[in-house]
Amino acid sequence: MSVLVPLPVAVSLLGAAVSLALHGRVRLQRALGLAVCIVATGTAVALLTIVQREGVVATQAGGWPAPFGITLVVDGFAAIMVTISTLMLLGCLVYAFGQLDAERERLYFHPVYLVLQAGVCLSFLTGDLFNLFVAFEVMLIASYVLLVLGGSQEQVGSGMTYVVINLLASTLFVSGVGLVYAATGSVNMADLVGRLAELPPNLRGGLGLLFLVVFGVKAALFPLFFWLPDSYPAAPTAVAAVFAGLLTKVGVYAVMRTQTLLFPGDGGPSTLILGVAGATMFVGVLGAIAQSDIKRILSFHIISQIGYMIMGLGLYTLAGLAAGIFYIVHHIVVKTALFLVAGLVERAEGTDALGRLGGFARRAPLVGALFMLPALSLAGLPPLSGFVAKLALVREGLALDRVVIVGVGLLVSLFTLFSMTKVWQRVFWGMGPSPEAVPPGARHGQATAPIAGGSRVRPPATMLGATAALVALSLVIAATAGPLYTITERAAADMLDTTDYLRAVLGG
């Protein structure tokens, strides 16, 4: 069944090409984008079931055998990531139909969005280090365009930071690939497993650290996270939600993939990575507490949450990795949903600054509920998906006697709850903003005029539907946590024992 492997990437690229040729016909572009996203999602689900049944599947693009050609490979982890990513991209596309203003949508939103999807899928599917670089670039170049789409001053200003930091990281990345090739003579990841093991430990450790830094920038790990809270909130909400949910997680995926497959260390818990995880959690949540805009608060929480995923990697056991992967799945859904809710609030009120909001739950009770569920899930309250994910991490941390990181994780959960309560209290409770506090103009030129306090808010059906679907998905994750955990456990088993992966790629 390896024929399906390149499909999510190929269909997205072809779709982007046709969408570009359809420039100016927004309705056709919408239909095409929707069709492509649905096909990609369907393929991803098919790949996930195939991997569950048959194990790791690989294909060699161009028919050139590994390690010379470009290998595309799906194991459990990659299949999970592709599935959840294409689902989010589908949801956010539907949301964008209602949210994007006509000018932004006409300006190449649809082709670039599909290119982004191609880049994200290729990052997960590739089995070749240099090809991973190419996939990252495809994804990043699309994200540069989406971030500054429409070109407001705020967008271009924060886009600059984003572009510069990512170009720097990409330069380091390609240099790292060059060093690996110089040392081993290969860039195929499966081929590198054996070749890297023959290198002197110092050299191997150095290369591993270089890749940790490179992907640490992309994943916004401590201390390389500073670019994130400035750049994400500026983008249009549908785009910001995709970025918040997916892009840093592609970095996390790359960290986990390279650190388990290529630089496995000595097999035990890594104090370095656990330390980074703890610092990322703690600094991220402290940043969030200090903020007073919804999207900025949520952006800092992205950083904090990434700490938990990396904690799973740092524990480096079957249960630890499985919990980390489960955390990624939970986080992608919940965080995307929260950003979409923030967009609903911003659209109705013309701002997302806490000081200018209030009483929103009375005027839009459904939106209030849609915020509350993922917010509590983010903080890790039972019985929501965040609780399951955190419980798994904490249990494994305690089993390994890593008390400090567990303590930090629990403390950060408390702070997260505090921060979410703050948003809830200021935005959804209360009597609504006093008339003089209502801003005179819209912030991004995309919001409607402020509505008189007391009147009901009716967001477009596409926006509300997409948000509700994602929130429902997060509830499904919580409800089916058992079977889902089995899937992530199998993915983690494949990461720890790479024989299947190597056999699928190299044959024999």
Added chain:
Amino acid sequence: MSSLILDTCTRAAFHTMWVFSLFMLFSGHNAPGGGFVGGLIAGAALVLRYAGHGTDHVRRVLPVAPELLLGTGIVFAAGTGATAWLAGGQFLQSGIAKLHLAVLGEVKLPSVLVFDVGVYLVVVGLVLALLETLGRQDPQ
């Protein structure tokens, strides 16, 4: 403001450059050349026109939307990969056909040529898009 010298030279060079760009496109398989280089030469011919008379003139010379060229180009390029895959091969696998034509003798047609045509279209489309967006004079 037009210049007689530039106009005359462009008139002589323009079509020659297009023919040369096509030659480069087709010779690219085994010799220096290819879609990218060919596209750049064709683009340079368009830039000559632009230098003489501005964006509107370029649009009259090549009345195609840049988006259409870019999109078609990528469809060609990505389609090459997909065709082999649909025919049961690997994604991006290439093939070659040999034809015997009356005058030219044996002609090799590699599937990479289709890919190269796609690249050619993308490069020409990109130059056109640049001239339209960055090259447009401010109305005032």
